């Protein structure tokens with residue numbers, strides 16, 4: 679892989695295009711290897727079953743998504759903001775975030791239950807349109823790293839049974855989360871994407887500014903660290 683990185687100091691979110699490209703490159707290599715083994719990715723435009731799951735984003739991505747929404751012309755901006763608000767209302771009505779935070783401290787079974795509960799609500803991602811991603815080039819890394827080889831219809835099941843996810847050795851998503859943690863909730867080291875607008879309205883981007891090559895050095899160290907962690 680070859681990357682051009684900015685020489686000047688900048689916040690982590692300005693590096694996102696580099697990490698997105700890296701994630702896409704890992705995907706392309708992985709997909710080619712799968713195909714050599716007679717497997718194929720089932721995900722395609724028009725299938726948005728997984729876009730009703732909780733999508734974990736890093737702080738850096740949350741601010742990026744906030745800007746993306748704010749830069750939409752009207753009436754698109756209000757329309758998308760409305761979808762975020764509707765999703766939040768539904769989740770607040772069932773005290774979902776309190777349960778999620780409690781579950782993340784309680785153990786794997788409780789946490790998986792909370793994640794399932796989100797899916798059961800069937801809240802479509804605010805960027806999902808005609809069952810396709812309307813921000814595909816800018817979508818979070820979590821979305822890029824969610825690929826399946828099982829039949830698409832299995833993805834509609836809340837239990838997640840019979841879904842064959844592609845396993846990643848180098849996880850750009852987890853690396854980004856560990857570089858840009860949700861500093862207010864260290865026990866839940868991400869921001870659920872549906873909460874992006876609320877979270878960014880209440881918090882400033884306090885990422886330090888570093889030169890591009892310094893961010894890359896930190897990123898690769900974390901990438902290796904994360905790849906050695908036991909599979910969750």
Ligand code: SF4
Pocket residue numbers: 726728729730733803804805806807810811812813814817818821
């Ligand atoms: S950002 Fe795009 S790919 Fe990710 S959940 Fe939303 S619609 Fe789906």
